[in-house]
Amino acid sequence: MSAERTGQDGAHAGTVTKVVIPVAGLGTRFLPATKATPKEMLPVVDKPAIQYVVEEAVSAGLADVLLVTGRNKDAIENHFDRAWELEAALEAKGDTERLRRVQKSQVLGEIHYVRQGDPRGLGHAVLCGARHVGHEPFAVMLGDDLIDPRDPLLPKMLDVQRRYGGSVIALIEVDPAMAHLYGCASVEPAEDDVVRVTDLVEKPAPGTAPSNLAVIGRYVLNPAVFDVLRETPPGRGNEIQLTDALKTLAGMPADDGGSVHAVVFRGRRYDTGDRFDYLRTIVSLASERSDLGADFRAFLREFVADLPAEENQSENEAAR
Numbered sequence: 001m002s003a004e005r006t007g008q009d010g011a012h013a014g015t016v017t018k019v020v021i022p023v024a025g026l027g028t029r030f031l032p033a034t035k036a037t038p039k040e041m042l043p044v045v046d047k048p049a050i051q052y053v054v055e056e057a058v059s060a061g062l063a064d065v066l067l068v069t070g071r072n073k074d075a076i077e078n079h080f081d082r083a084w085e086l087e088a089a090l091e092a093k094g095d096t097e098r099l100r101r102v103q104k105s106q107v108l109g110e111i112h113y114v115r116q117g118d119p120r121g122l123g124h125a126v127l128c129g130a131r132h133v134g135h136e137p138f139a140v141m142l143g144d145d146l147i148d149p150r151d152p153l154l155p156k157m158l159d160v161q162r163r164y165g166g167s168v169i170a171l172i173e174v175d176p177a178m179a180h181l182y183g184c185a186s187v188e189p190a191e192d193d194v195v196r197v198t199d200l201v202e203k204p205a206p207g208t209a210p211s212n213l214a215v216i217g218r219y220v221l222n223p224a225v226f227d228v229l230r231e232t233p234p235g236r237g238n239e240i241q242l243t244d245a246l247k248t249l250a251g252m253p254a255d256d257g258g259s260v261h262a263v264v265f266r267g268r269r270y271d272t273g274d275r276f277d278y279l280r281t282i283v284s285l286a287s288e289r290s291d292l293g294a295d296f297r298a299f300l301r302e303f304v305a306d307l308p309a310e311e312n313q314s315e316n317e318a319a320r
Contacts, residue, residue: 005166016065016139016158016161017062017291018132019057019065019140020132020136020139020141021053021057021064021140021142022143023038023067023069024115026119029273038072038075042272044280050067050076054108055108056141057141057154059152060152061093065110066113066114067216069116077113078212079105079200080108086102087102121234121277122142122239122242123242126221130183133224135272137222139220140217142217142312144273146269146270147218148267151268154220157219157220159260160188161261164259166260166261168260169197169215169220170215171215171264171265172213172265174214181210181313182203183200184201187211191259193264193266194261200246202236208279214241216269219242232248238247242266246260253263270284287300
């Protein structure tokens, strides 16, 4: 298949410049912290989770960022805007390091916003980006998944999309006993860690998953997905599921924007989707920081050494 397929507006199908990041969720698993604060603004060490995601997009060359927001998400827009009073105060104090860190979020890329009026699922959130995206292939990134910059995933997915066309998703291997918690894929080998997706099931019933390959929150999508989403009825949870649309695309001819490939990701990924994994993410990243890591690791060793063994075990079981 040609690596340079042409879209309806004449744009090359392999040229991806835009990313859609849905941030309209209610964050109910983190209540009451998310009652007035967007879950995407919860700090991971000293940056909000959403900034990690935008930085990843920009590092992969996707500087045109559309955030699909909802009510009570003003803090996200404020974070990527200028903070004149704060900057002036830091500059007056000569605190150039903190000033640089504050200013970084406002120069990352070209940030746009659109509201998702009704919470009708991930597929609907992606569909809200149709006008901005147009007829170009584009990326979708979910804020619950943070990818370690030492193990870049998006550049690999963009390369696969350029070579194969269609859409590309990211998969990880999970414990088969946990597969029912994810969207799972049936696949055929293509090359190395690249596979062709033949079927997708959103959160299959326990014991019925087609594989232990689970979908994570990185996608590079052909614009044909918009027409499919418009025709996709509500699925699991009475929401429009992106997984259902991808299943349809996987069965469509390549010339119509169909075919779905996947990169099986084996790098470092941090899941901030629930409280336990969120805390584990903070500990993992803080432990490796050049400015915090040494002292933090020493604290952890001392703290864990002082825990009674039975308490440590019971607390871990309760957390899971």
